Amino acid sequence: MPIDPQSEIEVTGFSWVPPFAQGHVRDLRVRWALEEAGMSYRTRLFHAMEQRPDYYFTEQPFGQVPAYDDGTVQLFESGAIVLHIGRDCETLLPTDTASRARATAWLIAALNSVEPMIGELNTIDIFASGEEWARLRRPSLEERVRGRLTRLSDWLGEKDYLEGQFTAGDLMMASVLRGLERSGLMNEQPRVAQYYERCLARPAFSRALAAQMADFTQDAKEGVAA
Numbered sequence: 001m002p003i004d005p006q007s008e009i010e011v012t013g014f015s016w017v018p019p020f021a022q023g024h025v026r027d028l029r030v031r032w033a034l035e036e037a038g039m040s041y042r043t044r045l046f047h048a049m050e051q052r053p054d055y056y057f058t059e060q061p062f063g064q065v066p067a068y069d070d071g072t073v074q075l076f077e078s079g080a081i082v083l084h085i086g087r088d089c090e091t092l093l094p095t096d097t098a099s100r101a102r103a104t105a106w107l108i109a110a111l112n113s114v115e116p117m118i119g120e121l122n123t124i125d126i127f128a129s130g131e132e133w134a135r136l137r138r139p140s141l142e143e144r145v146r147g148r149l150t151r152l153s154d155w156l157g158e159k160d161y162l163e164g165q166f167t168a169g170d171l172m173m174a175s176v177l178r179g180l181e182r183s184g185l186m187n188e189q190p191r192v193a194q195y196y197e198r199c200l201a202r203p204a205f206s207r208a209l210a211a212q213m214a215d216f217t218q219d220a221k222e223g224v225a226a
């Protein structure tokens with residue numbers, strides 16, 4: 001869906017982030033879910049390096065992005081927002097109770113059981129590489145990530161998606177796995193790598209990514225802190 005300035009749905013993201021973060025800001029998950037659901041949205045953008053206005057903390061208690069407002073529901077937390085969008089999209093959240101519950105479980109597993117250690121790995125690689133504590137911490141962290149990838153590979157087996165069909169759980173798992181692109185660890189698990197590529201090959205993901213990238217200012221694209 002093209003971004004529609006008249007849409008009732010507003011998604012808050014960033015107009016500027018450093019180049020390494022472009023295409024990885026968490027409003028991408030929300031944009032992807034909206035694309036899967038065929039829902040248009042408008043954006044409100046902040047500069048990542050500038051103080052968010054006071055009123056924003058009443059919408060997002062930590063001042064982070066994304067935030068979401070559809071006129072009826074105001075939300076923060078990318079997982080909660082994707083689940084909310086999924087209520088009206090059978091692709092994201094199947095209508096039968098059992099499948100819907102499984103999709104929800106995978107979304108939470110992505111955020112709670114996989115994302116934290118990938119986040120820590122990236123913190124080390126991007127912000128602390130070369131520091132002694134990072135050198136000591138990294139090998140065990142890498143092993144923990146490898147462990148999760150092995151389990152994911154075993155779970156996937158011959159399935160295309162975590163529960164057979166694409167759901168919000170896959171959207172979130174693939175979003176989280178994007179944090180491993182820098183490390184190359186996913187290449188050690190071909191099934192996971194293929195699953196990841198399968199998720200990212202969805203046209204809805206490409207549209208969401210293009211829209212996020214288009215929203216960065218020229219300064220951001222040039223890597224210049226305005």
Ligand SMILES: N[C@@H](CCC(=O)N[C@@H](CS)C(=O)NCC(=O)O)C(=O)O
Nearest residue numbers: 024025026063064065066077078079
């Ligand atoms: N758990 C939150 C995390 C949100 C988050 O970390 N957002 C980052 C951008 S990807 C952010 O706003 N960082 C700036 C900050 O923390 O001030 C979610 O999934 O929505």
